[in-house]
Amino acid sequence: MDQLANPVPHSRKRMPPKEVGCCQCGLYAMCQVAGLENPDKHKIDSLVQRRKLIENGDDLIQAGEEFNKIFAVKSGMFKAVTEFDDGRSQVVDFFLPGELIGLDAIHDQVHLYKVTALEDSSVCELDFYAMLDMENEYGRFQQKLMDALVAKTRQSQFQPLLMGAQSAEQRLAVFLVGISSRFHARGLSGEEYRLSMRRMDIADYLGLALETVGRVFKRFEQKGLLSCRGRDTQIGDFQGLMEIAGLMGATSIGQ
Amino acid sequence: MDQLANPVPHSRKRMPPKEVGCCQCGLYAMCQVAGLENPDKHKIDSLVQRRKLIENGDDLIQAGEEFNKIFAVKSGMFKAVTEFDDGRSQVVDFFLPGELIGLDAIHDQVHLYKVTALEDSSVCELDFYAMLDMENEYGRFQQKLMDALVAKTRQSQFQPLLMGAQSAEQRLAVFLVGISSRFHARGLSGEEYRLSMRRMDIADYLGLALETVGRVFKRFEQKGLLSCRGRDTQIGDFQGLMEIAGLMGATSIGQ
DNA sequence: CGTCGTGTTGAGTCGTCTCAAATTTTGTGG
DNA sequence: CCACAAAATTTGAGACGACTCAACACGACG
Numbered sequence: 175m176d177q178l179a180n181p182v183p184h185s186r187k188r189m190p191p192k193e194v195g196c197c198q199c200g201l202y203a204m205c206q207v208a209g210l211e212n213p214d215k216h217k218i219d220s221l222v223q224r225r226k227l228i229e230n231g232d233d234l235i236q237a238g239e240e241f242n243k244i245f246a247v248k249s250g251m252f253k254a255v256t257e258f259d260d261g262r263s264q265v266v267d268f269f270l271p272g273e274l275i276g277l278d279a280i281h282d283q284v285h286l287y288k289v290t291a292l293e294d295s296s297v298c299e300l301d302f303y304a305m306l307d308m309e310n311e312y313g314r315f316q317q318k319l320m321d322a323l324v325a326k327t328r329q330s331q332f333q334p335l336l337m338g339a340q341s342a343e344q345r346l347a348v349f350l351v352g353i354s355s356r357f358h359a360r361g362l363s364g365e366e367y368r369l370s371m372r373r374m375d376i377a378d379y380l381g382l383a384l385e386t387v388g389r390v391f392k393r394f395e396q397k398g399l400l401s402c403r404g405r406d407t408q409i410g411d412f413q414g415l416m417e418i419a420g421l422m423g424a425t426s427i428g429q
Numbered sequence: 430m431d432q433l434a435n436p437v438p439h440s441r442k443r444m445p446p447k448e449v450g451c452c453q454c455g456l457y458a459m460c461q462v463a464g465l466e467n468p469d470k471h472k473i474d475s476l477v478q479r480r481k482l483i484e485n486g487d488d489l490i491q492a493g494e495e496f497n498k499i500f501a502v503k504s505g506m507f508k509a510v511t512e513f514d515d516g517r518s519q520v521v522d523f524f525l526p527g528e529l530i531g532l533d534a535i536h537d538q539v540h541l542y543k544v545t546a547l548e549d550s551s552v553c554e555l556d557f558y559a560m561l562d563m564e565n566e567y568g569r570f571q572q573k574l575m576d577a578l579v580a581k582t583r584q585s586q587f588q589p590l591l592m593g594a595q596s597a598e599q600r601l602a603v604f605l606v607g608i609s610s611r612f613h614a615r616g617l618s619g620e621e622y623r624l625s626m627r628r629m630d631i632a633d634y635l636g637l638a639l640e641t642v643g644r645v646f647k648r649f650e651q652k653g654l655l656s657c658r659g660r661d662t663q664i665g666d667f668q669g670l671m672e673i674a675g676l677m678g679a680t681s682i683g684q
Numbered sequence: 685c686g687t688c689g690t691g692t693t694g695a696g697t698c699g700t701c702t703c704a705a706a707t708t709t710t711g712t713g714g
Numbered sequence: 715c716c717a718c719a720a721a722a723t724t725t726g727a728g729a730c731g732a733c734t735c736a737a738c739a740c741g742a743c744g
Contacts (some may be wrong), residue, residue, distance in 0.1 A: 252653070256590070266594045281579040316571050323578045324536040333588045335511070336517045338636045338734080342700070373723065381592045383701050389722060404709070420517070595701080599731070628691065638733055643692060659691095659741080692739065700729085700731085704721105707724065 193249035193367065194272040198361040198415035199298070200246055203318040221308075223299040224248075228291040234275065235289040247271050250295020252368040254287040265379040268292075270353070272360035275327050281350045289317075292370035329356070336380070339420070345380045346390045347419035350400070353360060354409055366408045442684050449527040453616040454553070459570055466609070475607055478554040479503075481529045483546040489530065492545040494535035504624040505550020505638060508634075509542040520634040522549075523626060525608070527615035532581050547625035548638035573637045584611070591635070601637045601645045602674035605655070624657075 181271045196202055197402035205303070225248060228234050234245060237257050247269050254275075258401050279285045282424060305315050339345045358364030367416065369376075373391075377384040394400050399415055451457055480503060482490050487594060492512050502524050509522035509530075521542060524530050530552070534540045560570050591607075594600045613619030624631075628646075632639040651657050656663045656668055662669065 207477065258675075264590060266590070278579065278582050281576070281583055291694085316575065320575055320578065321536070321674055323575065323582065324533065327534055327578065334594065335519065335521070337588065337592055338633065340636055340699095369670050374720095378593065381595060384722090385724080386700060389700095392724085420513075596733095598707085627689095638691080639690095640734085641732060644732095687744090688743105689740090690739100690741080693737085695736095696734090698731105698733080702729080703727090705725085708739105709720105709722065711720075712718085714715100 176226050186345070192271055192357075193296075194247075194360050194362065197237045198272045200247070200272055200274040200322055204319070216427050221301050221304050224334070225296050226299060228252075228295045228297060230291055230295075233288055233290050234297065235287070237286060237288045239285045240303055241276060241283045241285055241386045243276065244302055245275040245297045245299055248296040248298055249274065251292040251373055252289050252295065253292055253371060254289050265375050266372075266376075268353075268379070270356050270360065271362060272288055274322055274326070275330075276325055276335045280323075292372075292375070293368075296361055323395050328401050332392050335419075335421070342380075342382050342390050344420055345382065346376075346387065347392070348388045348421065349376065349380060350407075350409070351412070351415050351421060354412065354415075364409070365412070367406075369402075371405075431643070449502075449615050449617065453527045454503070455527055455529040455580075466618075476555070480551050481554060483507075483550045485546055485548045485550075486543050488543055489552065490540045490542070492541060492543045494540045496531060496538045496540055497557055498531065499557055500530040500552045500554055501622050502528050503553055504661060506623075507544050507550065508547055508626060508630055509544050511542055511609040518570040518659075519625075523608075523630075523634070525611050525615065526617060527579055528611070529581070533580055535578075547627075547630070548623075559670065590674075590676070597637050597641045597645050598648070598673055599633075599675060600637060601631075601642065602670045603676065604631065604635060605664070605669070606670050606676060608675050609667065609670075620667070622662060624660050624662045626660075 203271075213223065228250070233399075234252060237255075249271055251271070252269040252275060253265050254269070255263050255265050257263045258364050271287070272366070275289055278287075308315070336345060336348050339348055353367070353369070354364035356364075357367050371379075373387050376382075377387040380387065391402060394415075395402065397411075398413070399409075399411045402412060452487075471515050483505070487506060493597045504526055506526070507530060508520050509524070510520050524544070530544055531540065533542075535557070552592075563570070571649050591600060591603050594603055608622070608624070609619035611619075626634075628642050629639050630643040631637075635642065646655075646657060649670075650657065652669070654664075654666045654673075656665060657678040
């Protein structure tokens with residue numbers, strides 16, 4: 175098959191890992207509450223641990239683990255996986271730079287999902303209960319937390335649309351648009367990023383076969399919608415993806 | 430095709446609409462905070478309106494409407510629908526008795542979805558901002574609200590599993606197990622209930638064709654997994670549905 | 685009793701899954 | 715930096731399931 179004149183030229187070198195500044199981090203508001211801008215340094219350090227490194231493939235959280243910290247992705251990327259008793263598993267979420275991990279465990283203080291680094295990554299940790307104890311002093315923590323929760327709820331409402339998508343092309347397009355939006359929301363490029371997850375993870379998440387995901391990526395590339403080299407991905411035609419995703423009239427979604 | 434001896438006999442009369450008591454309602458904790466058990470009656474009445482009736486097919490909320498109340502379903506059932514600019518729409522959620530409507534709009538004070546009654550229903554309303562203003566007095570509102578938010582987050586994490594389901598049988602089984610669990614969680618029968626939504630709504634929500642949903646229902650009935658008469662549904666073999674849903678080993682899900 | 689909305693049934697097509705093998709990329713040790 | 719091994723991805727062929735379209739049956743309601 176003839177190769178189209180590639181409309182989305184790719185630089186030959188690998189994309190450097192992306193990192194968010196504190197201002198773009200979902201934990202920022204809470205860090206402020208915790209007093210990071212406060213002179214009382216030693217109190218801060220007891221609440222927030224910065225830049226803990228997690229190596230590619232290592233687990234940040236085990237399923238069943240007790241909840242006591244909220245994590246924020248500083249750099250890199252993570253996936254959340256449910257593990258069934260019979261050995262099967264399913265990817266249920268991805269966490270991009272600036273996003274919060276662990277919110278769903280506040281409910282009953284237990285993490286339901288295993289969370290694994292998809293590349294060498296770093297996180298900040300916030301001691302949840304210590305923050306609650308300081309509530310009287312700083313008073314705005316719960317409110318910030320609630321904002322974060324609702325934002326997360328909103329994001330997960332992407333998923334019904336994913337579900338409604340009948341074709342593999344539609345699903346992948348919805349997925350890519352969502353990722354782009356999320357990168358963009360954190361002040362990173364939504365057009366050029368590294369999709370650290372394996373094809374298998376994407377397939378699992380989208381409920382498609384691994385081979386199908388690959389074929390659709392190729393089709394998208396031939397249409398000039400995007401260009402990928404390994405896992406580095408460059409969006410060439412965001413509008414085009416939105417159209418395939420069937421999201422053009424979705425005012426509620428476009429980030 | 431031979432009709433199996435029906436293992437799930439159905440009573441001939443229509444199921445009466447179900448209703449939750451206050452104790453089973455998602456608003457209960459908040460109503461308590463609001464002082465429903467408090468002697469100061471007139472203050473209560475300014476915060477909570479009880480038993481507002483919504484007729485079958487009427488809208489409780491319009492997309493784009495300003496947020497100022499949280500609703501709780503007292504009896505009946507509702508669906509949430511996204512509406513695209515180009516006229517398409519998609520069912521994104523259902524609300525069963527005792528469940529809260531409107532939580533996702535706290536984020537930016539706008540409702541994204543149209544919410545419509547699937548049968549003659551009734552709701553209670555809680556004035557959100559009046560509650561916030563009373564925070565100092567009763568102090569526990571935000572915390573209850575946060576619990577509700579996290580619970581909702583948890584419930585919506587059913588959806589990745591739905592997404593992972595490849596076959597129509599799996600999807601419908603996951604859906605039915607979810608509905609059963611939610612009824613059960615509110616103290617209603619999870620084995621015998623009225624699925625007020627049209628086949629079309631279920632199909633839309635599950636990303637299946639209307640005809641496929643019908644065919645799968647029939648197959649389930651022939652296998653003795655359930656029995657339906659119109660929209661009244663009786664679960665005959667919950668374990669069997671769980672197996673088809675692929676949820677047997679899903680400790681995190683079975684409610 | 686007829687109409688309309690809703691649900692059922694059947695036939696044929698197309699897309700995605702499965703399985704198997706080739707190929708590329710990634711990771712590791714020299 | 716190169717070579718090798720392991721993992722991940724690509725490619726191809728065939729089968730099966732879900733979709734579409736169209737016609738029919740049922741139920742509620744006037």
